[in-house]
Amino acid sequence: PSPVDGLVVDLPFDAHLKDSLHPSAEAEFKEGMPNFETGLFGQAVALDGQRYVELGNRADFDRNDAFSLSAWIYPTNIKGRRAIFSRMELPEVSFRGYSLQIIDGAAALFLVNSFPDNLLTIQAKKAIEPYQWHHILATYDGQSKADGIQLYVDGQLQEIGIKIDTLSESIRTEKFLQVGNGHPGAKFVGRIDEARIYDRVLSPDEIANLPGLTIHSLLAVDAAARNDEQRQRIRNYYLETAAPSVWREPYARLIELRKQKKAAERQLPTSMVMKELGEPRQTQMLIRGAYDALGDSVTAATPAFLPPMAGELPRNRLGLARWLINGEHPLTARVTVNRYWQMMFGVGLVSTAENFGLQGDAPSHPELLDWLAVEFVRSGWDIKALLKLMVSSATYRQSSQASQERWELDPQNRLLGRGPRHRLSAEAIRDQALSISGLLSSAVGGPSVKPYQPADLWREVAFDVTGQVLTAQVYQQDTGESLYRRSMYTFWKRTAPPPTMLIFDSPDRERCVVQRECTNTPLQALVLMNDPTFVEASRKLAERMLDEAGPSPIERIARGFQLTLSRFPSEAELQPLQKLLQEQMARFATDGEGAQGLLSVGESAASSNWMAAELAAYTIVASVLLNLDETLTKG
Incomplete structure (x- = not known):
């Protein structure tokens, strides 16, 4: 059976022009009376080089759309250009559109914005014979590259003789879809049967199993000479079409379940993961960083100035993680509590939160840092308990007001003589305004949202402004509750971050940042107003x-x-x-x-x-x- 997933046009041409998918769709003969003759499957439409079939506004593809064009043809004249499918303008409009043709017997596909400067064209090397039934199929993957086009004749992928690869703009046209007609002089002569169009790329296996294509040629191969793929195709064909119902029906159910499984898998979000090698590969030092100048072999280990890993720990990422959160580790707990202290007080006990080494600052209160680290580990690394401990302390709860003399003596409050005072973060400022006004959504979890943002901001850095190929090309503002979700749910495009967040010093996320800047600029007031x-x-x-x-x-x-x-x-x-x-x-x-x-x-x-x-x-x-x-x- 022919695949049905993605099928958008299905014309059996059995003494009528009705589309089996859309029986009421527009279709009519042009330049002559309807004529049907014996086809490969039932009947076929007969064309004499004058008449053709027009199908209205169907299969409206642009250069970013994947599609497949398929038809059985019986040509009686293969000289010159003979169009099978065409949705293409006249020469005075630069032939914009697409067309599947045979040119002097060779299959060819055209995707044209403007001829001859902006188009994709590939043409098969080998010509077909007239007065024989042939299956012609073209697939296009929507990537605007000639390499994304495949031509098949009678199920065989064709070697390409001519290729033009200059398409960079739209091929969409108002011209209607036609069968058997292209631009003047490209009308088909012969019969066309089982014309189908898909809005996706058919796989080689689907193409190989199209009705009437390969089963007879496969059966002609001696059984002992068949390879595994040929035997599998014969088996599948038998189970689909000729096996007793006791086998055929369960097999059809299996195929349907596989399709449902694939459809469900396509809807699931995916994420890249890493897996440990069974045996670590040999790693060598690169002399002066040159990849071809190999030095001594090295193995994974922790820095020598820190406590060694326990012997029972595996030498992989899991072992490293367990070593890091060992209660005896001198850095993990200290670095962590210092980050949270910085978040609450504006500056860490070690002001260089990103550097605890020799080039960093010494802690202002080393005993306090050690005590907090011990309490953090003792609590089972409980972050909420750590934050509660900080905010309930007398140090945090004291007034941020101080005399001029104290400000001059300790401008950064390293001595903790007053309470913390610093501007809220970008996210907190937005969320606070929404909360005060009663707009803030209390919903938890879910996908990212797209609140208000200047129009066309993404367009400046978009690869494809139509948004049809790549994601995150055109900003589609959300509506309803999504506009008022907490800022942590805001969709973030690294090449065009939310401008309000940046103005209030949110990092651009191009790189990891341990400590944010805190500025005061007129732009911030303009944003708020x-x-x-x-x-x-x-x-x-x-x-x-x-x-x-x-x-x-x-x-x-x-x-x-x-x-x-x-x-x-x-x-x-x-x-x-x-x-x-x-x-x-x-x-x-x-x-x-x-x-x-x-x-x-x-x-x-x-x-x-x-x-x-x-x-x-x-x-x-x-x-x-x-x-x-x-x-x-x-x-």
Whole structure:
């Protein structure tokens, strides 16, 4: 049986033009009356060099689409060009499209953007004989390379005589799909039967087992001379078509289950893994790094200045992992607790967190570092317990305020004379704004999401702007809850990271970073005032201020302070915010379009409980609250 996976056009031509997949699809004879004659399977469409079949807007492929074209032909005239399938423009439109033809008897496939400069063409060396049935099949893998095209005649892969490989742009055309006609002068003469088109590449095994192709030639080979592949094909053909039902039906069920298994496997995400060799390969030093200048043999081992691996540990990655987390290891626990101390206090007990060696800084409190490391190991490497220990300490809970003299004596707080004070991370700033506004999703796990981002940002570094071949070429913004997931779920493209994250010093992930930079720039304020994420968060915070507080502006502003800073405002803080609110109320009262424009930012709908001018004015106030240094700074 013919494969059905990916079949998009199936024309048996048994005294009609109906597609067995789409019986109501458009199909008609052109330039003459319908004519059918005896075919290889039932009947075939007969073409006289004038009439042809037009099939409407079918098999609309571009250069990035894989496809296969298959037909049985009985040519009575092989001179010149004779089109089998064609979806190609006229010469005045540079022949754009694709076409499967025989040229002086040799099978050829064309994919054309503009002839003769931008196209793929391959043509078989060997010509077919007229007045015989032949099976012609072409496959194309969608990679825009001539090497991705294969031509088969009667099931045999053809040697290529002519090849042009210059295609770099689209081949899509408005021209309808035709059978037996190409550009003027390329009309087919003879009969065509069992014309099929697939939207994928047929495998060599599928091609070899197409009806009528090879079984007779395989049976003609002496049984003793057949190879394993030939015997397997005969066996498969027998089980599919000629075996008793007691064998044929279970075999058909087996084939169907295999297809389902493959379909399920294609939907599963995959990941590269490593596997240990049974016996490690011999490794030698490379003299001056030259791969062909081999020195002494070496074996895997740990640095000599550290405790040796226990004799029972395997000399592989598992053994290395067990050695690293041995409670007696002098570095693992110290390095780990130093990283978490750096995360909580802004600077580690060893300030050079990436370097514990001779070129790194000495610990400011070596006894504290040792004690924390011992506690970490004693707790069973419990990270939550370690963080709880740090944040509940008197050192962490002390005020970050200090006199000018103390700031000058200890600007980096290495002596721990005050509490930590540093700007929040990029992810924390975004997540905090979403949480304060009530937008943050509490969903856990799942695939990455794509929140707001400037349009066409990825296009600048895309290999294929149509997004049809390679992944992550065109940014498709998500909708609904996915816009408000925590920042840890944001899709990250290393060549074009989320700009908001970069502006707030998030690493670009091109390389590993132990310690982030912490900058303060005008761009950060511009992001907080203009990024759709923060504008929308400001609007939703404004709605909470209006919904959850009393009717007076003071009560509403105070509610905003509670939500944002977990405290009430002082009189000195209230006065400028009240003044700002009055100014914005007056502004938006006369600028309805501006108010609507502000309230329309973001996917979530604006509340209809409040006048647009009032909600817009409170949105500006909420934006100021989200932009406060106290909001963005820890401590």
